[in-house]
Amino acid sequence: MSLRERTRRAVRGEIAEAAMGLFLEKGFDSTTVEEIAQAAGISRRSYFRYFTGKDEALAGALEAIGRAIAEELAQRPAGEAPWACLRHAFAPLLARAEADPRAAALARLMLERPDLQRGKEASWQEGIAQALAHRLPQGTTEPAFVSRALAGAAICCLHSAQDQWLRPGEDRPLSALLDTAMDAVHPLRPGERRAKPAE
Known part of the structure; x- marks a missing residue:
C-alpha cells in the first residue's frame, strides 16, 4: 500500500470514528454531514472527498x-x-x-x-x-x-x-x-x- 493510500485510509478512519460517535450520541437520522465534518476537524467539502454520505x-x-x-x-x-x-x-x-x-x-x-x-x-x-x-x-x-x-x-x-x-x-x-x-x-x-x- 502506498503512502498516499495509507494516509487516505487513516483520514477515512478518523472521519468514520467521529461519525460513529455522533451516531451513537444523537442518532443516525439526527446527525448531519456538517456535524461529522466539524467533529473530524475538516470542511464539508473535504468530507465528500472521502465519503459520499x-x-x-x-x-x-x-x-x-x-x-x-x-x-x-x-x-x-x-x-x-x-x-x-x-x-x-x-x-x-x-x-x-x-x-x-x-x-x-x-x-x-x-x-x-x-x-x-x-x-x-x-x-x-x-x-x-x-x-x-x-x-x-x-x-x-x-x-x-x-x-x-x-x-x-x-x-x-x-x-x-x-x-x-x-x-x-x-x-x-x-x-x-x-x-x-x-x-x-x-x-x-x-x-x-x-x-x-x-x-
Whole structure:
C-alpha cells in the first residue's frame, strides 16, 4: 500500500470514528454531514472527498471494526484451534461493548439498517477469512472456502448473541451469550471461553 493510500485510509478512519460517535450520541437520522465534518476537524467539502454520505461513513466505521477483529485473529498463538481463534478474536470487541453504554445503541442501529448489516457481514467475513486461512490445519481441502464458512458461522453467532442481548429482560453479558451461541455450533473447551488476550 502506498503512502498516499495509507494516509487516505487513516483520514477515512478518523472521519468514520467521529461519525460513529455522533451516531451513537444523537442518532443516525439526527446527525448531519456538517456535524461529522466539524467533529473530524475538516470542511464539508473535504468530507465528500472521502465519503459520499452518512451511510458510507457508518460502513467505514464498521469495516474498521472488522479489520481489528482480523488483526486480533492474526496475533493468536500458532496451533490454536480455528474456532477458538475466532472466539478469542472477538474478545476486544466484546470488552468494549460491555464497557460502553452506547454499544446497545449501535447494535440497534444495525438492526434498523439491514443494508449496512449485510455490507458489514460481507466485509468482515472476507477479512476474517483471509486471516483464518493461514491457521487451518495443514492439508485442509479448499482452505479459502473453509475459512469463509467458519468466519461466516462465527459472525452469525455474534449477531445471534447481540440479538438476544438486546431483548427485554436479558441480563447476561454479551460474552456469555456468544459462548452459548458458538457452543451450539461447535463446543468450546473451558480454556477457549471468555477469551484472554494474545501473549
